[in-house]
Amino acid sequence: MDLNARIYVAGHRGLAGSALARRLASGGYRNLVLRTHGEMELTDQAAVKAFFDKERPEYVFVAAAKVGGILANNEYPAEFIQANLAIQTNVIHEAWRGGAKRLLFLGSSCIYPRDCPQPIKEDYLLTGPLELTNRAYAVAKIAGVEMCRSYNRQYGTRYLAAMPTNLYGPGDNYDLASSHVLPALVRKTHEAKARGLDRVSVWGTGKPRREFLHSDDMADACVMLMNLSDAAFDKVLRGPNDFPLINVGCGEDQTIAELARAVASVVGFRGALEFDTSKPDGTPRKLLDVGRLKALGWSSRIGLAEGIAAAYKDFLAREGSARKNINQTSEART
Numbered sequence: 033m034d035l036n037a038r039i040y041v042a043g044h045r046g047l048a049g050s051a052l053a054r055r056l057a058s059g060g061y062r063n064l065v066l067r068t069h070g071e072m073e074l075t076d077q078a079a080v081k082a083f084f085d086k087e088r089p090e091y092v093f094v095a096a097a098k099v100g101g102i103l104a105n106n107e108y109p110a111e112f113i114q115a116n117l118a119i120q121t122n123v124i125h126e127a128w129r130g131g132a133k134r135l136l137f138l139g140s141s142c143i144y145p146r147d148c149p150q151p152i153k154e155d156y157l158l159t160g161p162l163e164l165t166n167r168a169y170a171v172a173k174i175a176g177v178e179m180c181r182s183y184n185r186q187y188g189t190r191y192l193a194a195m196p197t198n199l200y201g202p203g204d205n206y207d208l209a210s211s212h213v214l215p216a217l218v219r220k221t222h223e224a225k226a227r228g229l230d231r232v233s234v235w236g237t238g239k240p241r242r243e244f245l246h247s248d249d250m251a252d253a254c255v256m257l258m259n260l261s262d263a264a265f266d267k268v269l270r271g272p273n274d275f276p277l278i279n280v281g282c283g284e285d286q287t288i289a290e291l292a293r294a295v296a297s298v299v300g301f302r303g304a305l306e307f308d309t310s311k312p313d314g315t316p317r318k319l320l321d322v323g324r325l326k327a328l329g330w331s332s333r334i335g336l337a338e339g340i341a342a343a344y345k346d347f348l349a350r351e352g353s354a355r356k357n358i359n360q361t362s363e364a365r366t
């Protein structure tokens with residue numbers, strides 16, 4: 033990508049999108065085209081069409097999605113499938129109409145079958161039943177992968193689907209009703225410590241194994257992919273089973289219990305961790321095979337302890353500014 037190229041990051045205020053926007057800005061890309069959710073509703077086809085007609089971005093990162101943890105996915109499947117199908121259909125189609133050179137569509141590792149062999153290779157896609165709790169979300173994301181494949185085949189586009197493992201980092205969602213496991217553990221252990229509690233409840237048995245990647249590492253991998261030469265990019269597009277698909281992870285996993293202990297240690301919570309086995313575990317293990325990515329010379333750089341420490345710092349900063357806003361509002365009212 034030329035440093036002057038017009039680059040659109042859809043969802044640039046989210047966890048993944050903000051990391052992409054940061055990585056691009058720090059890499060010297062000076063022509064980012066950005067719209068907040070408030071400025072452009074991506075489920076609104078006419079709005080998305082008008083945007084692409086006007087801005088004509090050359091490169092598109094699709095990091096906008098309706099995202100949530102097990103609880104939200106399980107309770108609102110209709111909203112998850114409707115919003116995600118609409119967002120990706122509008123952005124991918126209008127990117128093609130607007131003549132974007134390349135597009136990178138972010139999905140998630142939940143697209144793979146629930147019980148597939150580990151680590152998960154790209155060619156396990158569509159080889160078995162999905163995890164039920166987030167099937168609506170996963171099916172929408174699989175449709176996005178197939179859309180990239182179909183546009184590449186019929187229109188000769190260069191659209192790649194990148195499947196990151198569980199992400200965490202600055203700007204994460206710490207709302208316990210919709211957050212993923214790592215930010216949820218940060219909030220729970222932080223609040224337990226602040227209230228002087230001697231125990232924290234952790235969802236499930238603690239036994240499932242998960243892989244975590246810092247969002248800045250994910251962004252670095254995505255920018256590397258977008259910057260490949262045409263020949264190298266085309267090779268990635270010709271993925272296993274004809275899917276233009278690449279996993280993005282660090283290649284290491286740990287149990288939820290180990291993760292909880294790592295978070296508690298960073299936060300300084302010294303109480304007990306209690307595993308609530310009445311809550312679902314989800315998929316037993318989820319570790320991506322990152323062989324395709326490593327073959328391109330890329331590896332993650334941010335270790336888990338270092339990454340959690342940075343995430344906790346970001347959490348504290350945001351808690352601080354939220355408290356300041358509440359104080360200012362109540363001062364203004366008095």
Ligand SMILES: NC(=O)c1ccc[n+]([C@@H]2O[C@H](COP(=O)([O-])OP(=O)(O)OC[C@H]3O[C@@H](n4cnc5c(N)ncnc54)[C@H](OP(=O)(O)O)[C@@H]3O)[C@@H](O)[C@H]2O)c1
Nearest residue numbers: 043045046047048069074096097099138139140196198199
């Ligand atoms: N987080 C993870 O662990 C993880 C792991 C693997 C893959 N991914 C993938 O990365 C992508 C982004 O995830 P994320 O975690 O960054 O999510 P996120 O933090 O919730 O960010 C999503 C962004 O999309 C925007 N958005 C949502 N609906 C929109 C709409 N209808 N119109 C316009 N903008 C809309 C959101 O804006 P508002 O907040 O204003 O609604 C937000 O800026 C997803 O495809 C996800 O599958 C995430």
